[in-house]
Amino acid sequence: MKLKSLLLSLGLLAGATAVQAEDPLKVGFVYVGPVGDLGWSYEHDLGRIGLEKHFGDKVETTYVENVPEGADAERVITQLAKAGNDLIFTTSFGFMNPTVKVAKRFPKVTFEHATGYKRSRNVGTYVLRTYEGRYVSGVAAGMMTKTNTIGYIASFPIPEVIRDIDTVYMAAKKVNPDVKIKIVWVNSWYDPGKETDAANALMDQGVDILIQHTDSPAPQIAAEKRGMRSIGQASNMSKFAPEAHMFSVRDNWTPYYVNVAEEVMNNTWKPSDYWGGFKEDMLTIESINPNLPADVKAKIKETYAAIKSGELKPFTGPIKDNKGNIVVPEGHSLTDEELAQVNWYVEGITDEIPR
Known part of the structure; x- marks a missing residue:
């Protein structure tokens, strides 16, 4: 009876693990402007949409627009981390310090910050040439x-x-x-x-x-x-x-967003300082x-x-x-x-x- 209970427990655990493995990667984006600015934030959001198109139901994305650089940014980034996002992209220079600060409190979340220079174990940086x-x-x-x-x-x-x-x-x-x-x-x-x-x-x-x-x-x-x-x-x-x-x-952010998400899914992501430009078709x-x-x-x-x-x-x-x-x-x-x-x-x- 104990053996049966043990096997049942193991079976349930295995089932739970299988379900968990199929859960989508949750990805959050923080924009300094509105997605309708028809410039910087607009193109970042096209990158987010490109990420969804590439992975389909393997990813689930969300974004927050019009986020001021400073205390509000820290609050928004914290909310995205608490909401269960596995990967968070913060897309403006002034989000750098808030990103690093929040990352210390959420070591299991991967953070990517655009145009900054501060990195840590779970914070990478990326910039366009x-x-x-x-x-x-x-x-x-x-x-x-x-x-x-x-x-x-x-x-x-x-x-x-x-x-x-x-x-x-x-x-x-x-x-x-x-x-x-x-x-x-x-x-x-x-x-x-x-x-x-x-x-x-x-x-x-x-x-x-x-x-x-x-x-x-x-x-x-x-x-x-x-x-x-x-x-x-x-x-x-x-x-x-x-x-x-x-x-x-x-600006074309889709290639980078797809690459980073893939690395996080495969547990191969490491913090780095990435620069993309004409050669990578991230600028056209x-x-x-x-x-x-x-x-x-x-x-x-x-x-x-x-x-x-x-x-x-x-x-x-x-x-x-x-x-x-x-x-x-x-x-x-x-x-x-x-x-x-x-x-x-x-x-x-x-x-x-x-x-």
Whole structure:
């Protein structure tokens, strides 16, 4: 009788284990903006949807949008961990410290933080090589500007944004020695009103090409209204500015989200600092406008191909900062670790970085 009870117990336990093994991987996402921002958060959510399409009922996803960076982020991340999510993606730089803090309290949950640099046993980081897209943008802007003045609408003075401004200017300067860059900081990732005001302020100062590191299509719309030019950020923004839009640099998160989920399912995940770009098809050039001159369209494609193949590495020395210091020695290409610490403007940019 005892043996029968024991076998029955073992059978029940085996059955429970089988059911548990078939449970879907629960994956949570935290977005700094609305999924309808048509930029950064919008593309992250397309990545989430791509994850669902790839795995079907093997995954169950949820997301929280419009999460401010700071205390609210910690609360939201904690709620997702308490809700039983096995894997949580936090998708903005300002979520870094809250992510690391919550991860310590939930050691069995896997956390992935976008654009940060702090890792631990259950926290990995991932980032796009957005500077690759900015280099292509700078080349095109430098060739197209008639006023020799391009404008950059910047969000926050973090390394990602600073190095992208540098890349735009270096690329533009290479094809147009007379080019200047004007920068307006809006201190927001997504604020269509501020983005519109910044775009108009730049155009009032003689800017005729707009590049943005913010997430709404507002700058595209502003450029269209005033007959200027613009380059889309994070998603394909061509429909908002049929004439003004030159092309968009689109983020594609699906490959990474699928890969990480697979690793967690297979118990092979390890914390790392992942960088994806043109080579991995996580950044793409989309909707090159047919109304661009033939030589500009050809140069866009040529520059993209050179970066994708590894022939062209934007941060290869010699590079001086705008104080005259050599920040990248001749022949050296910045490593990922060094790229993550860029906090200087290159020679020729007359602005100061906000502190």
